[in-house]
Amino acid sequence: MPDAPASAQLVQVFANTVDVECGTDDLDTARKLDAWLRGQGLLRGRERVGAQDHTLCLRLRAGMREELGAHVGDSADPTLLHEATEALRELPVVVTIGVGTPSALSPAPHLSATRKALGVLAIAWSELSVTGEAARLKRCSEHACAWVFWDTSKNRSRRWCSMRVCGNRAKARRYAARQAGGTRNPD
Numbered sequence: 001m002p003d004a005p006a007s008a009q010l011v012q013v014f015a016n017t018v019d020v021e022c023g024t025d026d027l028d029t030a031r032k033l034d035a036w037l038r039g040q041g042l043l044r045g046r047e048r049v050g051a052q053d054h055t056l057c058l059r060l061r062a063g064m065r066e067e068l069g070a071h072v073g074d075s076a077d078p079t080l081l082h083e084a085t086e087a088l089r090e091l092p093v094v095v096t097i098g099v100g101t102p103s104a105l106s107p108a109p110h111l112s113a114t115r116k117a118l119g120v121l122a123i124a125w126s127e128l129s130v131t132g133e134a135a136r137l138k139r140c141s142e143h144a145c146a147w148v149f150w151d152t153s154k155n156r157s158r159r160w161c162s163m164r165v166c167g168n169r170a171k172a173r174r175y176a177a178r179q180a181g182g183t184r185n186p187d
């Protein structure tokens with residue numbers, strides 16, 4: 001069972017700041033985003049997260065979550081993907097060499113502290129995409145859950161964060177639909 005690389009863990013934690021099942025969002029205000037970035041060690045110093053960067057961050061997260069849903073076969077909303085791509089344009093990265101950083105990529109030096117912090121999320125995402133590991137990071141196929149999980153299965157075939165809970169929920173719904181004579185696939 002391969003452990004999720006650090007970049008996957010960061011994207012996962014970021015994506016799961018919204019909890020669909022509980023209806024909570026840990027980043028629903030700029031102030032909360034500020035606290036979250038500091039908690040993750042991504043933001044230091046006096047600068048505070050502003051409204052514009054907060055919006056940019058939410059767009060980034062929404063697009064990432066759409067793409068992670070596509071990994072279990074959900075169709076991604078192209079508007080959300082587009083908005084996230086636009087957000088990424090505001091977070092340019094530069095390639096660095098021989099400076100002892102864990103990544104060859106770092107946020108462009110001219111960026112504000114907040115954008116540098118968001119840039120680290122963008123870099124984590126790009127690392128996953130380049131290595132092909134992004135395919136293991138998925139949004140649970142059970143839409144009432146939508147939790148982002150790391151698929152440790154050999155053939156990367158998992159669709160639910162937990163077979164015991166979400167997998168069985170989907171199965172029970174399919175069973176009920178069959179009993180009712182329905183032909184619609186509830187997934």
Ligand SMILES: [Zn+2]
Nearest residue numbers: 140145161166
């Ligand atoms: Zn789930």
